[in-house]
Amino acid sequence: MNQLFRLIDVDVNKIVLVKEISAGHKAQRFLADLGIHEGEKIRITKNDVGPIIVEIKGTRVAVGRGLASKISVLMEE
């Protein structure tokens, strides 16, 4: 069951492992500076309408839906 999901398809409160971010360079680098990059675990704290919010290293970061759809993650069990 090592299926990849898009971040926007993940339910709230799930903890996932970031696998790939296929966004523009600038966005990728900004995310990396905030600690969001391949191999890092994040928890989704909000995902309904509008930007998604994820918890990373004890902080909350809002990510636009467009960008979130370009982040592929792996479910953690």
Place this chain on the structure above:
Amino acid sequence: MNDHSIEHKIAFLGNPNVGKSSLFNLLTHSHQHVGNWPGKTIEKKEGHFILSDEFFSLIDLPGTYSLSARSDEEIVTRKFITEEEPNLVCIIADATRLERTLFLAMQTMELTKNVAIFVNMSDLAEKNGLTIHPKDLEKQLGVPVLLVSAVDDTSVLRIKKFLYDAIHTDKYEFNPAMMMYSTKIELMIQSISRQIEDRGSCTEYPTRWLAVKVLEGDESVIETLEAEYDLTNVFDKIKVLAKSEKLDLNVELSKSKYSALHKIVASSVAGFTDFQESRSDKVDKIILNKFWSYPILIAIYAVFFLITFYASTPIINGIDLGISKFSFLVENWLININSPAILTSLIVNGIIAGIAAVLLFIPIIIIFYALIAIMEDSGYLARSAFIMDRVMGKFGLQGTAFLSMVMGFGCNVAGIMATRTIKNEKDRISMIITNSFLPCAARLGVIAFLTGIFFEPWLAALLMLTLYGFSIFLVLASSLLFGLFFKKSDPLPLILEIPEYRRPRLRNIFHLTWTRAGIFIKKAGTFIFLASLFIWLMSSIPFGAPPERTIAGYLGRGISYVTEPLLGLDWKMVIPLIFGIPAKEAIISALGILYSTGGSIIEVIKASWSIPQAISFLLFQLTYAPCFASLAAIRTETKSWKLTAIGFFYPLIVTILSTTVVFQILKLVI
């Protein structure tokens, strides 16, 4: 600047919201000075304290997440660190988010040895059950680490003593642990370093740091180096490496730093629990709820505007009464001592009226920005940007643009300055140019005054809301319009840190209010005062003539040949609008001077304007021109005369068109 022979330069650096300003304020108290970084529209905050007769100069560097060259803030920061060579760069970290906030320390330690780390918010960490061992951090990072808290006054003394000792004794070691990357990357760093060294360094930056930045693809570093020598073969190698590994080296380097940090933090902190629903998460279930967020936002902002309006009214009335009494006393005294009529008029109608115009707007501005500070310090302001992101997105804008609009309702100068947080150039310029559409406190005064004269309270309130709504519509529609003229660039998607909710602190609120209201009082104050003098001059020359035969009178009558048929604005209505160009506060005082002939101003105005004329006037003054202080702000923020000219003429043209349409329709209907 100071008469202390010994001066130490200390820089404060940190992520947003780590309590950097709080510590800075505690250390420097009122010994602060806010300016701009040369050539940049970024605030430069400096302050100082004196210890043992030595002068410690503190610089509050802009809050930033990293030291790459993605934003002006980051460029300014690293330039400062290398070129001004501060004695010490203090990284402020947040004990509750250590990994994230130490990332900047890792980057800074590549740039300079003189780094100290203040782990702030230790009180919160303790409350959350975290135990932090600063000695362990110190050992692994190789630089001094201090556990502090901005809510605990002993921290200030400890910090001062630390700074003194760090400079004067060998008590502390500054051997930043060198960040080691993967073998492949290390080999690249060595090869680039060698090439840079072979050619002799052309900058103050450390070679290893330059090499790392070249690998990261840092444009500003590469530009500097390329100006000196040919680096093509270096880039070819980097490209090959990046391709073979399918990596973005920039991301790769950040990743390495974070994984090193993860180990360091894990071994120095006990009690950290990831991935648990925090109190803020629970509150956000409601505040950011997909159904409730909008009604709550509207309610909060409605209460915010109502308080601003109603709390300031009695204060303003009090000041108004005081000033008219004072002005009456002065006038009588001047008449008694037989001062020439022109001097009496200058002092009473020019100078005192000018000071009054400034004073009258201070309470409303202070209350407005105090309430904003409460929202900001509690964490709601950042969330309102988040909530509005969806709405703003429909107009091609991001949620942060909403905040500059909110600020603009107080004073457009503050609104224009608040556009600095907007990342996309097109959005920023569009929001700078259109901020003056939004009625500031001065125009709120005009709107409240005139709607009160002509309409029942409920109709007045409705009209007021319509005017506000229309001004917001113009800002948003203009953004769509401007979008057509800009190259479609790939906008940076929304990435926004959402802070934890905090209990607002009086000290912060006081400070935030003071800085913003201070902008109005200092900058706008001068303009308003000078404008009042100017108005007096225009409406008094030739001295003793009736209003219609003064310079202002002739000007107004000339212009009214066009505006009367088109917009319904006769010469007596045109003059206040002309005087309102430099400062909107002048509109009411000019109305006062022109309509005070025989009886109450309210009655006279009510008798001389038709309803369509009144609405036309209200609509016109709402958006027609930015005040001079705003124009100056547009020029400073855009650094372009062309955009400043657009900032003046665009609102004027839009206003003439929209008001003409509305007036012509009203004339037919009413």
